[in-house]
Amino acid sequence: MTDRLENMALVMPGLLLLGLAFILPVLQMLVLSVSGPDGFTLEHFTRFLSDSYYLGILWRTVRLSALITLITALIGFPLAYIMAKSGPRLRLWLTLIVILPLMTSVVIRTFGWIVLLGRSGMIPSMLRDLGLVGRSFSIIQTESAIVIGMVQVLLPFMTLSVLGVVMSIDGRLEEAARTMGCSFMKTIRTVVLPLSLPGIVAGGLLVFTLSASSFVTPSLLGGSRIQVLAGSIYNAVTQTLEWEFAAAQAVILFVGVALVLVPYLSVTGRRNG
């Protein structure tokens, strides 16, 4: 009994912090999202869901997040595989390089992309000079800019999640596959990829939720015309001061992410269970 009390006492500070700093505000937000001048109302939700402008923002948020997740997986998996197969020294250096972007502020990194991608930035002007694109070509303030910036920010999450799993795959399995008639690429496809799936799922979850809720990079690289949900929430809070509407959007973001993640998890979870 005393053990249990002791355990409770140890858990209490964490629980208290979680309750006061997280659960309470979330509940408050839930309440806020359904409150109007005359008490309970769903008008904030109907406003959002009946306006094609807001629905467009929601769709863009989900679509871009999915695309970012896919691209980080496409880059992160081979990168993680190479890291797993390299010697400990090289792996240390590669790990450092992968997590290096996380050590600078997201704002600074995003400004870096603005410098590179801006109308007179290095990349567009180079492409223009090479004659590959027209004079009016621009990357900044497009969805492509958001995707490029976000992929760089979120790649470490994917890479490191996959790395942990790939490292734990027994190298003999790949050798066995080779002796059973698999070429290198076929081995990757039939052995390494299926066994790395838990890591890709975990990384995908992280990347998808982080990009769906991210605000700084999309608003700086996408500009005010190309809004994502987090930006729209920010506007409602700071510009138009419609806190109830902002709360409703936050709930929709949460539900939207959950709607994507639950089927994703149940499909991949069953395959690995």
Added chain:
Amino acid sequence: MSEINLSDIHKSFGKVEVIPGVSFSVERGEFVSLLGPSGCGKTTLLRIVAGLETVSSGRVDIAGTDVTHLPPEKRDIAMMFQSYALLPHLSVAENVRFPLRMRGIGSRDEQNERVKTALDTVQLSHLGDRRARQLSGGQQQRVALARAIVSRPKVLLLDEPLSNLDARLREDMQVELIEIHKNLGLTTLFVTHDQEEALSLSDRIILIKGGRIEQEGTPAHIYAQPSTSFASQFLGSANMLSAVVEDTGSGPMAVLGDGQRLPLALDEAARGAVSLALRQEDLVLSDASDADNGAGLKAKVRARVYLGARNRYVLELAGASLRILTGNDQLFARGDDVSLTIAPERIRVLAP
């Protein structure tokens, strides 16, 4: 014609040369063991045949084709790993089907038929739907064997496949391996550090030491006539005694370090300093009085290990320690003086 042929294989890892020039061949349908202590290069040789290691120089032929620079998937082989290497995300049946699927052998129906036959061969057809991880070690081992024989490869490579099994299962699997080998007529190259396994399974044993072939021959030959002290110690863990061979009126005689004399076979040609290899099971232990009468060597019991059916004694003789195996009929205790005899023709005289 030889099914596997290695000629003048050299292999270095970095600056360390682990295989300093080895040649051997395996005939079609032959069961050959590469036997040696761990780190002797035997597994490296097997992996070179499989194509999992490249060679620094030399040539590898399988079934008359130069495969030195072919990747493993282009060689007509199957390999069984010590850790079984079953694919954990596939069912047992899918694991066995894997080589057929990857090599594009047969239609779906033919593959099913072959998988069934292979699983029948190892008596596991009732477990086809299980995941590999849900099976016991012995069962996983059988699945690995089924997977290795399902594509009917020209060459079967076995990398210590029995060393993770307990003693009973290992004996069962040995019998099974021999039967499968004979029934399918597979050419088999088997790597092991276990001399009993090599002796009981092989048509021929190649003893490896330090990346070189120490001796090769049939199990009976290599056991009865080891040509070096390493061979006699590794196969049958013989006791080694240094001695000097002298001629006497009654034939050659070995003089031990403490002056005791041991008669050798009359046709023994070696003279001077030698090593005597005395097998544990050839040495006969008797009461010390026998030695006093001039029949046998005087020795002292240092320890006795009771093994159930037999006893192992550790004896002290001429400053060396000897291990011998005896029955239960006569027991000696630690510190007893005993007499030790051996038939002269059972003594193997080797270079020191």
